[in-house]
Amino acid sequence: MRAFAALILLSAPVGAQGDWLLDPMVIEQCLATGLVEGCIGMVAQRCEQAEGAMARGLCLGAETAFWQGRADAALARLALREGDVQALSSRRGVDPVPALATIEASFTAYRDAACAWREGQWDGIHHGWEWADCRLRLTARHAWMLHETVEALP
């Protein structure tokens, strides 16, 4: 099942998944209520209800792509300040100098390790679904953390 879900995810471009499987406005409206945790996975669940259980991996992948898009948008805004932050950290002698690329690499390593651990708790068909659900939830939380960091910038 994991291989099947991965095959489906890889066969469709990220943008195309978001276009026909979920309406981003539904998530945006949910986020506006402030109950962020409850919004994560909500659209994937609706997608699965509409498309059937066999589409679960695809639906989870589509929502993951949505959150990754939000993370990328926040990273782009943080990148605009990165030169100033790097210069400041050099002047202050901060070592090692924290860089956006380092954060993203460490997040990816963490997400992969965390989802591998969670995936390992399951056998059979749940194996791949747990992996996809884990990626969705951790990507969404990371995207929201980046968003809040941007919003709180001095």
Place this chain on the structure above:
Amino acid sequence: MRLTLSALCLALTPLAVPAQTGPAFDSGPITNCLADGHGTACVGRGAEACTMTTPGGGSNVGYGACIESERAWWDIELNAAYQMRMNEARSIDREAPIPGLRPRPSDVESLRAMQRAWITFRDATCAFEELQWWGGTGAGAAGNACRMRMTGEQTLYLRSLLGG
């Protein structure tokens, strides 16, 4: 004698001097919030309440002390959740392999790898976040608030398979 008696009275009534008792941190707002099912949104609730109930809690120093109190609380919770998971992982690793299936990867090693990766991720993220505020009086608190939030989220992640 008078001085000694005064000192004794002060020693016996520490609650009469709030400024010396530290932040009024209580984990109740967090645990109640978790019981209501709000998950990671509950991280920070204890510190928030603490700033309102601690004299001077709204100052940078008071806010920082409340954040540190909740961070330390989550740190204990994280260690407990990790130990529980490690005990489960050891038990899983002792199970006999299922005939016909490829050998299962070590759950203990998988758990350790995740936690090591999380520490690297936390340190990189919070150093960066602290630096966004560098030079201001809130820089240290921003870094510690980041550590509190990430420690809380990782605790809940570790608990999640237990439904907590």
